[in-house]
Amino acid sequence: MADTRPALPPLRDVIARHGLAASKALGQNFLLDEQLLDRIATIPGPLDGQPAFEVGPGPGGLTRAILRAGARLVAVERDHRCLPALAELEEAFPGQLRVLSGDAMEVDARAEAGDGAHIIANLPYNVGTPLLIGWLSAAWEPLPWWSSLTLMFQMEVAERIVAQPGTDHYGRLAILSQWRSEARIAMKVHRSAFTPPPKVMSAVVHITAKPAPDGVQLKMLERLTAAAFGQRRKMLRQSLKGLPGALDALAEVGIDPQRRAETVSVEDFVAVARILSR
Numbered sequence: 365m366a367d368t369r370p371a372l373p374p375l376r377d378v379i380a381r382h383g384l385a386a387s388k389a390l391g392q393n394f395l396l397d398e399q400l401l402d403r404i405a406t407i408p409g410p411l412d413g414q415p416a417f418e419v420g421p422g423p424g425g426l427t428r429a430i431l432r433a434g435a436r437l438v439a440v441e442r443d444h445r446c447l448p449a450l451a452e453l454e455e456a457f458p459g460q461l462r463v464l465s466g467d468a469m470e471v472d473a474r475a476e477a478g479d480g481a482h483i484i485a486n487l488p489y490n491v492g493t494p495l496l497i498g499w500l501s502a503a504w505e506p507l508p509w510w511s512s513l514t515l516m517f518q519m520e521v522a523e524r525i526v527a528q529p530g531t532d533h534y535g536r537l538a539i540l541s542q543w544r545s546e547a548r549i550a551m552k553v554h555r556s557a558f559t560p561p562p563k564v565m566s567a568v569v570h571i572t573a574k575p576a577p578d579g580v581q582l583k584m585l586e587r588l589t590a591a592a593f594g595q596r597r598k599m600l601r602q603s604l605k606g607l608p609g610a611l612d613a614l615a616e617v618g619i620d621p622q623r624r625a626e627t628v629s630v631e632d633f634v635a636v637a638r639i640l641s642r
């Protein structure tokens with residue numbers, strides 16, 4: 365079958381033509397390898413006709429790949445210099461792309477992209493974690509408004525998201541990411557794939573939502589894990605002393621108060637938070 369996808373100029377040419385020298389302050393590390401970008405765009409699953417939301421399209425490499433996969437995409441970019449390059453993509457994929465100029469931290473992604481959107485982004489490192497926490501903290505009724513999260517992070521952050529108990533990376537971010545979602549590293553990406561290369565390796569994390577466990581308030585799980593990991597080297601009986609009811613709840617679940625937070629499974633934290641949420 366003939367390839368009907370629009371022929372686009374190489375990303376390097378787009379960057380040169382629009383003077384998009386990478387800004388460190390905006391966390392700009394661009395991906396230019398279109399095969400790699402197409403592979404990233406397959407991670408969420410079939411996107412044809414699906415709503416999608418991208419943070420920080422920059423010169424538009426990942427944006428192109430998402431559009432080639434057939435998604436209806438809303439993308440928010442803070443750097444005004446990128447807007448003319450992105451306008452060319454809006455023209456090349458008529459009716460498929462809407463670019464918003466602004467700060468992703470202030471955009472209502474649900475209102476802009478619509479329920480069921482796949483969120484896909486090579487995130488700027490300085491706002492990546494707060495954005496993830498915002499999406500993970502959305503109302504879950506019984507699922508969140510988004511369908512999946514496919515997000516590039518620095519490797520260390522990716523490891524904290526998918527960490528298992530008993531490992532150094534295990535903590536509050538792992539529990540928030542896993543108590544009602546499946547989180548996995550879908551692809552490791554070498555620093556040399558980026559222009560300019562960052563100091564560290566990166567990884568694409570793929571997160572899909574599960575129905576939330578019954579009777580657990582997110583606020584309570586957050587209070588519990590903040591107390592438990594606030595002093596991660598201490599025994600739970602010490603770190604949870606200030607949280608009313610927590611030591612009784614530990615006993616009810618059958619968790620030895622001499623254990624440390626980093627050894628307690630996500631399910632056990634959820635069980636304790638359920639008792640505290642009553």
Ligand code: SAM
Nearest residue numbers: 390393394395420421422442443467468486488
């Ligand atoms: N998607 C492009 C790619 O993969 O080559 C660029 C990724 S680069 C790591 C991060 C992008 O996010 C940059 O284009 C940067 O200007 C943009 N950005 C940084 N902070 C932002 C914010 N608060 N809101 C929206 N975009 C932001």
